[in-house]
Amino acid sequence: MITKLADAGKRLVEGVVQAWGRFPLAMVSALGVMVTLLVVIESGSNSDWVWQRVAMAAALGVPLGVFLVVAGESRDWTRGKLAALQAIGLGLVVAYWAMLPAKLEAVPESFWIRTAMLFLALHLAVAVGAKHRSHEAFWTFNWNLFSRYWVGVLYAVIFFAGLALALTSAVKLFDFTVEGERYGQLWVLITFGFHPLWLLAGVPKVRADEQAEAEPPRVLRVSAGGVLLPLVAVYLAILYPYAVKIALTRVWPDGWVAVPVIGLAVIGLLAVLLVQPLARAGLWWAEWFAGRWFGRLLVPMAVLLALAVSVRVGDYGLTESRYAGYVLAGWLAAMGLYFGTGGAAKRSLRVIPLSLLGVVVFLLAGPWSLFAVAERSQLARFDRLLAKYGLVEHGVARPKAQTLSLKEFSDLRSVIDYLHKRHQSAGLYARLDPWLKIYSARRDARWGFGSEALGWLQIASLGDDGSGSEWFWFYAPPCDLAGFKRADYGSIGYGARSPSSVGGLGLNLRLSSNDAGLEMESTDGDWKPVAEINAALKNYTAKLKTKTDANTALIAGEVVLKSGERRRIVLLHVEGRVYSGGQKLQLQRVDFLVLAP
Numbered sequence: 001m002i003t004k005l006a007d008a009g010k011r012l013v014e015g016v017v018q019a020w021g022r023f024p025l026a027m028v029s030a031l032g033v034m035v036t037l038l039v040v041i042e043s044g045s046n047s048d049w050v051w052q053r054v055a056m057a058a059a060l061g062v063p064l065g066v067f068l069v070v071a072g073e074s075r076d077w078t079r080g081k082l083a084a085l086q087a088i089g090l091g092l093v094v095a096y097w098a099m100l101p102a103k104l105e106a107v108p109e110s111f112w113i114r115t116a117m118l119f120l121a122l123h124l125a126v127a128v129g130a131k132h133r134s135h136e137a138f139w140t141f142n143w144n145l146f147s148r149y150w151v152g153v154l155y156a157v158i159f160f161a162g163l164a165l166a167l168t169s170a171v172k173l174f175d176f177t178v179e180g181e182r183y184g185q186l187w188v189l190i191t192f193g194f195h196p197l198w199l200l201a202g203v204p205k206v207r208a209d210e211q212a213e214a215e216p217p218r219v220l221r222v223s224a225g226g227v228l229l230p231l232v233a234v235y236l237a238i239l240y241p242y243a244v245k246i247a248l249t250r251v252w253p254d255g256w257v258a259v260p261v262i263g264l265a266v267i268g269l270l271a272v273l274l275v276q277p278l279a280r281a282g283l284w285w286a287e288w289f290a291g292r293w294f295g296r297l298l299v300p301m302a303v304l305l306a307l308a309v310s311v312r313v314g315d316y317g318l319t320e321s322r323y324a325g326y327v328l329a330g331w332l333a334a335m336g337l338y339f340g341t342g343g344a345a346k347r348s349l350r351v352i353p354l355s356l357l358g359v360v361v362f363l364l365a366g367p368w369s370l371f372a373v374a375e376r377s378q379l380a381r382f383d384r385l386l387a388k389y390g391l392v393e394h395g396v397a398r399p400k401a402q403t404l405s406l407k408e409f410s411d412l413r414s415v416i417d418y419l420h421k422r423h424q425s426a427g428l429y430a431r432l433d434p435w436l437k438i439y440s441a442r443r444d445a446r447w448g449f450g451s452e453a454l455g456w457l458q459i460a461s462l463g464d465d466g467s468g469s470e471w472f473w474f475y476a477p478p479c480d481l482a483g484f485k486r487a488d489y490g491s492i493g494y495g496a497r498s499p500s501s502v503g504g505l506g507l508n509l510r511l512s513s514n515d516a517g518l519e520m521e522s523t524d525g526d527w528k529p530v531a532e533i534n535a536a537l538k539n540y541t542a543k544l545k546t547k548t549d550a551n552t553a554l555i556a557g558e559v560v561l562k563s564g565e566r567r568r569i570v571l572l573h574v575e576g577r578v579y580s581g582g583q584k585l586q587l588q589r590v591d592f593l594v595l596a597p
Contacts, residue, residue: 029061295340503594
């Protein structure tokens with residue numbers, strides 16, 4: 001027993017030394033991610049962007065470091081050339097860190113999508129970067145890497161669960177205190193300490209792989225034949241009858257069908273990757289699936305995916321996901337034709353990750369990228385909507401008081417929010433320039449940007465919700481706080497008796513009477529209506545009901561406190577329902593400011 005433990009410890013030490021020797025950039029990067037995340041957790045501040053930028057750049061260095069090593073080793077490069085590659089990789093990581101925005105909280109959503117695509121591209125590069133002399137060598141290398149990664153994940157989960165339970169038991173039994181962040185730090189130690197070390201210590205050398213016997217592991221028969229193929233059959237049994245239904249009814253497919261089509265593609269192509277060695281070995285069902293039929297069955301599903309995406313594009317224009325759906329449909333059709341027109345022995349598995357890497361790189365940058373195409377499409381849609389509602393003059397948005405249906409209001413607001421949050425679009429800001437010149441701080445707002453822009457454009461909404469009542473909704477333009485020393489924000493929703501005191505006031509929504517409105521708690525404990533606000537609300541909803549131009553100017557009212565001080569209540573957002581032919585109003589939510597002069 002002691003001898004076996006000593007041998008295991010010796011192998012562990014040798015693996016650690018080998019990992020540091022072969023993959024210095026990847027190991028240093030993993031260590032950098034681990035240390036920086038430990039610091040962030042210890043500081044308790046998620047806004048410590050200096051450390052988080054270091055963690056992001058270091059995380060990029062892990063797959064980059066592995067790619068450079070396996071690419072160089074497979075081409076018999078000298079140690080000097082490999083060391084130079086690592087130095088170049090380190091320079092790229094540092095350059096990426098230097099280009100990261102100073103505050104990641106302010107970046108558009110497209111930044112995170114682009115980052116995820118970059119990481120995906122680097123992982124695909126690891127799969128295809130080495131120079132292999134045979135199909136079997138390519139498959140064996142990637143199978144060993146794939147299986148070792150997921151075995152490492154399993155070990156990491158077991159280690160974390162076991163150690164976390166042990167720590168909790170010690171706390172309970174010995175009655176001492178452990179801060180909650182210690183569990184997060186334990187997870188970081190295992191995820192970015194143990195797992196990369198385990199994975200990199202077992203990355204095979206490509207030359208050694210090519211000399212090894214490429215015998216398919218027995219687990220493939222269970223994982224592919226017993227799990228993946230039945231799942232493929234289930235998806236096909238759902239999607240093909242649905243395709244027949246579309247052909248018979250001539251009704252365009254539901255956009256949601258893209259989800260099971262992509263699921264079928266992922267599971268099916270993974271099965272093709274896994275069972276090809278079995279097909280080459282002559283196993284009939286593997287040859288039948290990987291060599292012909294799955295590819296042939298995939299092509300019609302690619303067409304179905306393109307049609308489903310077209311439904312959404314026709315209504316709402318291109319976004320990143322819809323443009324990617326078109327490109328993915330084309331790639332799936334190409335893969336289907338490639339694998340469906342010949343035997344498995346004639347087809348190279350390298351085509352799948354290599355072509356997918358090409359697709360990711362194609363979509364990542366340039367005027368044809370996901371982000372450029374989607375932004376152009378949505379800006380064109382925004383221009384069409386502005387023109388439709390008469391809200392544009394010389395290419396710039398101009399206010400025009402009017403009431404839209406809920407759908408029209410939602411469409412206009414959603415395209416503004418999309419261009420703002422997803423792209424921080426300069427084109428959008430140019431069109432809204434008059435508003436942003438007055439309220440320049442709103443450009444930094446993460447939420448409510450579209451609604452407040454519509455408030456400036458004097459757009460309100462009213463529409464039937466299918467229950468015999470009609471919803472109304474509007475945002476007033478941002479309030480000019482000049483002349484006020486203090487502004488307290490409050491919000492009251494349906495069912496709330498009163499919020500916590502806002503600006504020294506107790507405020508309440510009255511929801512049941514015909515003159516529903518806003519009440520203030522008086523000095524004697526009674527609730528009294530804020531007359532100016534409620535009169536303005538009644539006038540506002542009357543205009544909504546008659547579909548005349550709604551007045552979206554700020555609804556405001558003055559109140560006097562017991563001390564004699566005055567407060568100004570300004571409603572920013574009003575939402576509710578109109579019943580009984582406009583005779584009854586029920587507020588659902590108001591957002592407001594309490595201003596102190």
